[in-house]
Amino acid sequence: MAELQNDRFLRALLKEPVDRTPVWMMRQAGRYLPEYRATRAKAGSFMDLCKNAELACEVTIQPLDRYPLDAAILFSDILTIPDAMGLELRFAEGEGPIFDKPIKTQADVDRLFVPDMGSDLGYVMNAVSTIRKELNGRVPLIGFSGSPWTLATYMVEGGSSKQFGKVKGMMFEQPKMMHQILDVLADSVTAYLNAQIEAGAQAVQIFDTWGGLLTPRDYKAFSLDYMAKIVDGLIKEKDGRKVPCILYTKGGGQWLNAMADAGADCLGIDWTMDMADARAQVGDRVALQGNMDPTVLYASPERVRQEVKSVLDSYGKGTGHVFNLGHGIHPGIDPETVDAFINAVVDYSPEYHK
Numbered sequence: 001m002a003e004l005q006n007d008r009f010l011r012a013l014l015k016e017p018v019d020r021t022p023v024w025m026m027r028q029a030g031r032y033l034p035e036y037r038a039t040r041a042k043a044g045s046f047m048d049l050c051k052n053a054e055l056a057c058e059v060t061i062q063p064l065d066r067y068p069l070d071a072a073i074l075f076s077d078i079l080t081i082p083d084a085m086g087l088e089l090r091f092a093e094g095e096g097p098i099f100d101k102p103i104k105t106q107a108d109v110d111r112l113f114v115p116d117m118g119s120d121l122g123y124v125m126n127a128v129s130t131i132r133k134e135l136n137g138r139v140p141l142i143g144f145s146g147s148p149w150t151l152a153t154y155m156v157e158g159g160s161s162k163q164f165g166k167v168k169g170m171m172f173e174q175p176k177m178m179h180q181i182l183d184v185l186a187d188s189v190t191a192y193l194n195a196q197i198e199a200g201a202q203a204v205q206i207f208d209t210w211g212g213l214l215t216p217r218d219y220k221a222f223s224l225d226y227m228a229k230i231v232d233g234l235i236k237e238k239d240g241r242k243v244p245c246i247l248y249t250k251g252g253g254q255w256l257n258a259m260a261d262a263g264a265d266c267l268g269i270d271w272t273m274d275m276a277d278a279r280a281q282v283g284d285r286v287a288l289q290g291n292m293d294p295t296v297l298y299a300s301p302e303r304v305r306q307e308v309k310s311v312l313d314s315y316g317k318g319t320g321h322v323f324n325l326g327h328g329i330h331p332g333i334d335p336e337t338v339d340a341f342i343n344a345v346v347d348y349s350p351e352y353h354k
């Protein structure tokens with residue numbers, strides 16, 4: 001395996017000194033890039049793209065060829081696990097994900113199983129090893145999964161949701177059934193992330209996109225405790241190097257203290273809090289990733305550069321910061337504005353590490 005040429009992302013996650021703040025973007029391979037749209041058209045459906053290792057590799061690398069990013073992220077989706085459990089995922093044009101067989105009854109829950117990482121999800125591992133080979137040590141590769149709670153929202157709602165009435169109704173009325181779903185998901189996510197690490201992922205991120213919908217009590221019981229169990233079961237070291245884990249709960253700012261004790265190396269922060277406050281709360285326990293408001297990218301390159309400076313100032317001096325957006329980049333953003341964003345991090349951040 002080729003030696004890693006740029007390890008500042010892995011170093012910052014472990015709070016080791018770096019020359020500048022590393023940067024990558026959630027959803028960095030996606031529809032805002034014309035070259036992504038071209039490959040996607042060639043592949044057919046979104047899931048066809050995920051299942052084609054060569055094309056998934058191609059779109060993973062596209063943003064790296066444009067911008068000086070410090071990490072690549074596997075091109076896939078969080079909904080691969082429920083799809084492999086037989087819920088029959090499809091993406092309807094303009095509507096987002098749909099499960100044709102959502103979970104409604106106890107019998108549906110009893111049918112859930114931990115998918116086989118070779119036969120059911122082997123296409124994801126193929127994509128990981130193909131990308132890792134193609135990167136040839138250029139930057140580290142991030143693997144990822146959804147959190148059990150976030151996956152459960154799609155599985156019970158049958159797709160995206162605005163009110164989350166079905167899944168939250170089930171949580172309040174049939175908590176045992178909900179815990180049964182979350183248990184099999186936690187075992188699946190642990191096996192899934194470990195298989196990605198075995199296939200070549202050098203860091204992993206858990207996306208808890210919908211944990212912020214919960215009360216503090218329910219966040220702990222239905223989301224955080226399961227993520228802590230997953231982190232506990234992860235492979236910690238591979239080929240003589242630590243494999244750091246990032247925990248991202250959108251809307252989780254008020255729970256950083258509890259999240260910092262879940263065992264992860266880094267917490268992803270959305271834009272609704274200042275990095276300075278986040279850092280004060282977590283202290284030396286974990287690194288932080290974030291947190292520029294993704295809608296700043298609708299403004300001018302000049303305004304974007306100011307905002308980059310503001311986020312760097314808020315975190316302050318020293319290691320332990322991975323620059324990112326507070327959530328995924330929107331499909332309508334101009335790639336030129338992204339260029340201003342990434343290069344501003346490269347230009348301004350060395351100051352903070354002297």
Ligand code: CP3
Binds near residue numbers: 027029076095144328
């Ligand atoms: O960050 C990356 O570049 C890696 C790829 C990635 C995708 N999805 C590609 C994708 C990652 C990390 C995800 C995670 C994901 N998927 C999450 C959690 C992350 C978050 O944003 O908090 C969620 C909730 C999903 C579920 C999902 N997948 C939805 C709701 C949609 C529809 C979105 C839409 O606007 O249509 C997807 C599809 C999807 N996943 C796309 C991409 C690039 C768009 C598909 C297309 O090309 O049409």
